[in-house]
Amino acid sequence: MLTARTETVEIAYVDDSEDDQLLASIALQDLNLPHELTIAESAIELWSLLRARIEGGLPLPSVLVLDLKMPKVNGHQLLAQLALDPELSGIPVVILSTSADVGDQAAARENGAVRYEVKPSSFSGLVEVFARIAALGRQR
Amino acid sequence: MRTLIVEDNPVDELAVRTMLERPADDLEVEVRSCATVGDAIDLIGSGFVPDVALLDLNLPDGSGTDVVRAIAGSAGSAAIVVLTGTDDLLGAACIQAGAHQFLPKAGLDERTLRRTVDAARATESIQRELADALHDRDRAVNELEELLSIVAHDLRAPLRTARLFAGRMVDDASRRRMWTQRLDTSLGRMDSLVQALLEYGKLGRIEPTLVDVDLAELGEGLRLDLTADLGERIGVLRWGAAGHVRSDRRMLRQVLQNLICNSLRYTHPDRHPVIEVRSVELGALVGIEVADNGIGIEPEYWDLAFRPFERLTTEGEGLGLGLAAARRLVERNGGGMHIQSSSPDQGTVVQVLLPAARDSDVIELV
16 A cells, blocks of 8 residues: 655755755745755854754754855865764765866765765756755755 | 184184175175184074175084084074085085085185175075075965865865755655755855955965055045945944054955954844944054954864865855855965954954054055
8 A cells, every 4th residue: 555655854054155045945835845945054054963962862854965165164074974973974965066177076985975066056956956855865 | 794713723813804804895794703613603693694605614513514404503594615625526515505605715806705695695595595485485375285185075065065955856756845945045155155266366476566555545435335335334334443443455455444344243142233343553563453342263273264165154155165265365465364362251362563654655645
């Protein structure tokens, strides 16, 4: 018997650019999927948010989306920190960065990111990126 | 001219020493001799730094190119002349190993010896200048490449969003107004970045004019300038710096203005802002300190603060060039700049170190 899954996918996205935050929320609206978008402005904010959920026994996001170049703690450092945490290392992480640098991609893969997406220059491209991200979240 | 002779044959040592010690020109010559490589290295280690080293190649504790390498490695910027037999091949091998000239001992006359020493000193000095210049160039190229990649990234970010917003203006007519505003903001940011970059590029091209700068006077001028922009907010600035430093006046003013603007930009929401500029005498140097009670920087990010286009917060309007430009200007004036203390609890103290003015410095009339 098939059971329809109506669970909402929660995407937690950290990016210091307000423009990118807005674009992500509109791209997800356009996708018309049941979703919840949690936005953090810095690596430290996302980290505290996740730790607070664990302390409070609350459900964790289905997928994490990380920008790389952020003030203070960057995406690579956050990714490494997440991989070391036994309670958080199970959440799939997607890197979403303007950098198409192979070094950045290799480092992200090494630190356990499941996908590396280069920020697209078109809105339809961005919608496709978030469709892939949401699909990853639903697999969980 | 401090001269070191490393020669174990007393007859040869005396011959060379006599030729060198005979008064010539106005050059004062101090000659020290030793008979082994070990003694020579000890002598150098004890503080005798030779301008010229004359080396015999067959010494009790070493021979040939090994001797040259040992002395070249310990004698810093000494010009090295090797005293050989008649074997020119060995001479060439010594040049490879770090000697600057070689000279057959047989039939040596004073004129040839002096000429060879002069030639060795000239060669050594050119080699050293060349090595320094190459080192500086490598450093500059590295810095430039790093800057280029940061700039490319920082310019691409608003460019990319601008394209997205322009696309939305066409496809999402109901929110055209919002997308247009966003597009305009992105383009404005790119414009500011390019302008700041042009300014930053200029810093390396203007030569500083080093004069005696009176800090109290500089403070008055800065306060007047800033009052035009800040109005009543100028009240937060307390100028206690006094004394005289040796610097380019306009550059120093720019540096302090950047630091003060930074302090004004990152004030703490719960504290009434206070920015204090003060000075401390540190021997031949003067430390100018810009202290604020703003949001501060945690110690682990101090290194990042001076990097061009590196921003430690998304708050405020900064582009990430203020501190980098200030440091570059200070360094061009022969000074240094660092964060002396900073924490979110207390704010930041940035210290600019510059040479104290000397009596001979030009006092520029303002």
